[in-house]
Amino acid sequence: MMKKVTKFLASAVAAVALLVSTNVHAQSGDSKAWRLGVGLNVGVPTTTGYSLAIGGDLRLQKDFSSNVSGLLSAGYTSFSLKDSYGGGSFGMVPVKAGVKIFLAESLYASGELGAGFGTESGSKTAFLWAPGIGYGFDNGIDLGLRYEGAEFSGASLGQVALRIAYGFKL
Numbered sequence: 001m002m003k004k005v006t007k008f009l010a011s012a013v014a015a016v017a018l019l020v021s022t023n024v025h026a027q028s029g030d031s032k033a034w035r036l037g038v039g040l041n042v043g044v045p046t047t048t049g050y051s052l053a054i055g056g057d058l059r060l061q062k063d064f065s066s067n068v069s070g071l072l073s074a075g076y077t078s079f080s081l082k083d084s085y086g087g088g089s090f091g092m093v094p095v096k097a098g099v100k101i102f103l104a105e106s107l108y109a110s111g112e113l114g115a116g117f118g119t120e121s122g123s124k125t126a127f128l129w130a131p132g133i134g135y136g137f138d139n140g141i142d143l144g145l146r147y148e149g150a151e152f153s154g155a156s157l158g159q160v161a162l163r164i165a166y167g168f169k170l
Contacts (some may be wrong), residue, residue, distance in 0.1 A: 032063055032064075033062075033063045033169055033170075034060070034061070034062055034063075034169070034170040035060070035061040035063075035167045035168065035169055035170060036058065036059070036060055036061075036167065036168050036170055037057075037058070037059040037060075037061065037142060037165040037166065037167040037168075038056070038057075038058060038165060038166055038168075039056060039057045039058075039059060039075075039142070039144075039163045039164065039165030039166075040055075040056055040163070040164050040165070041053070041054065041055045041056065041057060041075070041077065041161045041162070041163050042054050042161065042162050042164075043077075043148070043159035043160060043161030043162070044159060044160050044161075045079060045157070045158065045159045046147075046158040046159060046160060047156065047157045047158055047159075049081055049082055049085040050079050050080065050081060050082065050085075050090075050157070051080050051081070051082045052079075052080045053077055053078070053079045053080070053159045053161060054077070054078055054080075055075055055076050055077030055078060056075050056076060057073050057074065057075025057076075057094070057163075057165075058073065058074055058075060059071060059072070059073040059165070059167075060072045060073070061100065061167070066102075067101060067102040068099065068100070068101055068102075069099070069100040069101075069102075070097070070098075070099060070100075071096070071097065071098040071099065071100055071110065071112060072096075072097050073094070073095070073096050073097075073098075073112065073114075074093065074094065074095045074096075075093070075094055076091065076092070076093055076094075076119075077091070077092050077093075077094060077116075077159075078090070078091050078092075079091075079092070079157065079159075090118070090120065090123075090157075091118070091119035091120065092116045092117065092118055092119065092123075092126070092150070093116065093117045093119060094114060094115075094116045094117075094128055094148075095114050095115055095116075095117070096112040096113060096114030096115075096128055096130060097112065097113065097114060098110055098111050098112030098113060098114075098130070099111055099112075106135050106136050106137065106138075107133070107134075107135055108133065108134050108135070108136065109131075109132070109133050110130075110131070110132045110133070110134065110144070110146070111129075111130070111131050111132075112128070112129070112130040112131075112132075113127075113128065113129055113130075114128045115127065115128060116128045116150045124152050124153060126150035126151055126152045126157070127150070127151045128148060128149070128150050128151075129148070129149050129151075130146050130147065130148040130149070131146060131147060132144050132145055132146025132147070132163075133145055133146075134146075134163070136167070140166050140167045140168065141164075141165070141166060141167075142163070142164075142165040142166070142167055143162070143163070143164060143165075144162070144163040144165070145160070145161070145162055145163075146160075146161055146163065147159070147160055147161075148161055
């Protein structure tokens with residue numbers, strides 16, 4: 001299952017990059033800039049038993065051209081268990097790399113792959129994948145919406161998350 005998901009995501013990102021590279025409006029600003037974003041993530045888990053996902057992240061962005069940027073991100077996410085499932089929470093440290101493709105001057109699509117490290121003892125490492133869309137404002141504010149899936153051996157955990165961030169030029 002994970003191989004099919006990975007192949008699908010890689011194919012989708014490649015197809016979008018090919019289609020968009022010839023038809024995209026230029027992103028404003030320095031096309032070789034580095035940026036650091038600090039974000040708050042609030043999500044609705046798509047997995048039964050969980051009620052809320054909340055976390056924060058740091059995202060480093062390197063512009064490769066006027067419409068394609070590379071991403072590296074790391075953070076922390078806490079998934080709250082519903083009381084009817086025992087309560088408590090599950091913590092994860094997601095570390096991801098990806099690409100951001102600007103479809104218009106400030107509108108973008110993104111795709112990230114990485115690993116999620118459980119913070120509880122005995123937790124397993126998960127394969128993460130996160131396609132998304134967003135809008136970057138000229139004042140540094142970035143609003144993004146993504147689906148993030150975590151694939152453990154034989155189990156999965158997912159969320160639809162809103163990221164509110166502020167980016168600094170480096």
